[in-house]
Amino acid sequence: MSQIPVVTRFAPSPTGYLHVGGARTALFNWLFARGRGGRFLLRIEDTDRARSTPEATEAILKGLTWLGLDWDGEPVSQFARKDRHAEVARQMLANGSAYKCFSTTDEIAAWREQHPRQPFVSPWRDATDLPDAPFAIRLKAPRTGETVIDDQVQGEVRVANDQLDDMVLLRSDGTPTYMLAVVVDDHDMGVTHVIRGDDHLTNTARQIQIYDAMGWDRPVFAHIPLIHGEDGKKLSKRHGAVGLHEFAALGYPPAAMRNYLARLGWSHGDDELFDDAQACEWFDLSGIGRAPARLDFKKLEHVSGHHLGTMSDDAVMAALQDYVAETGGAPLTGVQRDRIMGAMGALKDKAKTLPALLDQARFAVVERPLQIDEKATKSLDAVSRGMLKSLTAAVQNASWTRDDLEGAAKRVADENGVGLGKIAGPLRAALAGTSATPSVFDMMTALGRDETLARLQDQTDLAG
Incomplete structure (x- = not known):
């Protein structure tokens, strides 16, 4: 018997930016599908027409793309499927699992006031x-x-049916409710696994x-726990x-964000640092904990540093x-790219x-004459500029390898009776x-002979 292919989905509402918690939910769905040769679908739940905006939709798509999460097929608009949702409501009416309710808003409000909770x-x-009425x-x-x-x-969650009301499926104006739309869409899209925040558990x-x-x-x-801040309160x-x-503006590379977010509430033994292939292979629902995860910026920086160090130069x-x-x-x-x-x-x-790297790479992007902080x-001072003048002469004919440049600098330091x-x-x-730079010899080799000598000359000219 063949196994049904895994299909997951991410279904954000386009009412604002993509929250880091939503990004983690999308990542979990992506990892679960990709690790099993399945499909990862995207649905924009834009039924709230008053709050949904095209700009928010674009921000969501841009955020997922930046994070490196590719989806299968075109994004589905929930609002565009409203006729299908209404059709299912009418089918339920026909099969006896739904009924017509003529109660007005005022009547329902009055009932709730008399029967609180x-x-x-x-x-x-x-x-x-x-009656013949809406x-x-x-x-x-x-x-x-x-x-x-x-x-x-x-785990197993039990809800007494007498605690649930007969929810509205189709409003009197003919518009479907969110609760109906979600189920119809997930069914029609063939979703096999619904992985979402535990704030949806009551739904x-x-x-x-x-x-x-x-x-x-x-x-x-x-249903995965929400993300909390370092103080244990809701993020x-x-x-x-x-x-x-x-997070993108703070300069964390996407690969690092994927690694960090995957580890936020999910674990695979003691593994902290891993790549996409490992994450796809290891990710499983059994590894998700029940307790809320805590966002830790120090750990994120550690993960980010690891990925920057292991990425190829071209990727960085x-x-x-x-x-x-x-x-x-x-x-x-x-020229600046070549120097970096x-x-x-x-x-x-x-x-x-990335901004820390760019700060270290300041030497590569500034142009002469340099503004010295x-x-x-x-x-x-006059003494140090004199040593720079001697160094300029010493490296004029150097082979411009790191070892030769360091050797020339050491000779000048020895001649002046000082340390390197x-x-x-x-x-x-x-x-x-x-004063905050990479090794001076790394800078010299990256800048090349002509630019290095020109910058040194700018300072030695001030020595008089």
């Missing part, structure tokens, strides 16, 4: 003498027994009743970045250019984020205009 029971549930279609939910959710993360018992009423197979449910703006776009350069473009910086010129690539080994081994200026560190400070200032 009780599920609404419509007087029209079993009525046979029906009506809503309600689910004729079972009033006895329990609805059982066999959840892959939360699931109601949605299961629709599956059962239509005689449809239930998908496998897995919000007070904790810092919460939108995926904010591509990520760096994307980061510069996203943050509104001037595009890197060909020349020192990439030293740059990516120390940086934790205040701290670096202190290392450029005494010449490194002014050399940093002359080459980069700052």
Whole structure:
């Protein structure tokens, strides 16, 4: 007997930016599908027309693309399927699992006021003498027994049916409710596994009743805990970045975000650092914990530094250019890219984020004459400029390998009776205009002979 192919989905509402919690939900669905040769679908739940915007939809698509999550087929608009949702409501009416409710909004409000904390029971549930008036279609939910959710993360969850009301499926104006639309869409799209936040768990018992009423197979449910801040409280703006776009702007490479988010609430033994292939192979619903995960920026920086260090130079350069473009910086010129690539080994081994790497690469992007910052200026006195003049002469005919350049600098330091560190400070200032740089010899090799000598000459000219 052949196994049904896995189909997962991510179904965000386009009412704002893509939250990091939503991004993790999308990642879990993507990993589960990709690791099993299945399909990962995208549905935009845009039925709330007052709050849904094309800009938010675009931001969601852009965020998923930045994170590196590819989806199968075209994104589905839930609103565009409203006729199909209404059709199913009418089918349920025809098969007796739903009924017409003529209660007005005021009547329902009055009933709830008299029966606080009780599920609404419509007087029209079993009525046979029906008026010719506008009506809503309600689910004729079972009033006895329990609805059982066999959840892959939360375990067996039981809900007494007498605690659930007969929810509206189709409003009196003919528009379907969210609860109906979700079930119809998941069924029609062939979704086999619904992996979503545990804030949806209370909806699931109601949605299961629709599956059962239509005689449809239930998908496998897995409700994952929400993400909290480091203080253990629900993640919000007070904790810092919460939108995926904010993490992109902070300069974490997508590969690092995938690794970190995968590990946020899921584990595979003690493995902390892994690539996409390993994540797809290892990811399973049994590895998801029940407790809320906590966002830890120090751990994220550690993961980010690891991935920057293991990425190819070309991949880091591509990520760096994307980061510069996203943050509104001037595009890197060909010369600047070449200089950065020349020192990439030293740059990516120390940086934790892309802006930190770019800061280290300042020497490669600044142009002559360099603006020397205040701290670096202190290392450029008459004595140090004199040593730079001697160094300029010493390296004029060097082979321009790192070893030869370091040897020439050491000879000049010896001649002046100082350690190599005494010449490194002014050399940093002359080459980069700052005191926080990669190795001076890495900078010299990346800048090349002509640019290095020109920068040194600019400072030795001031020695008089």
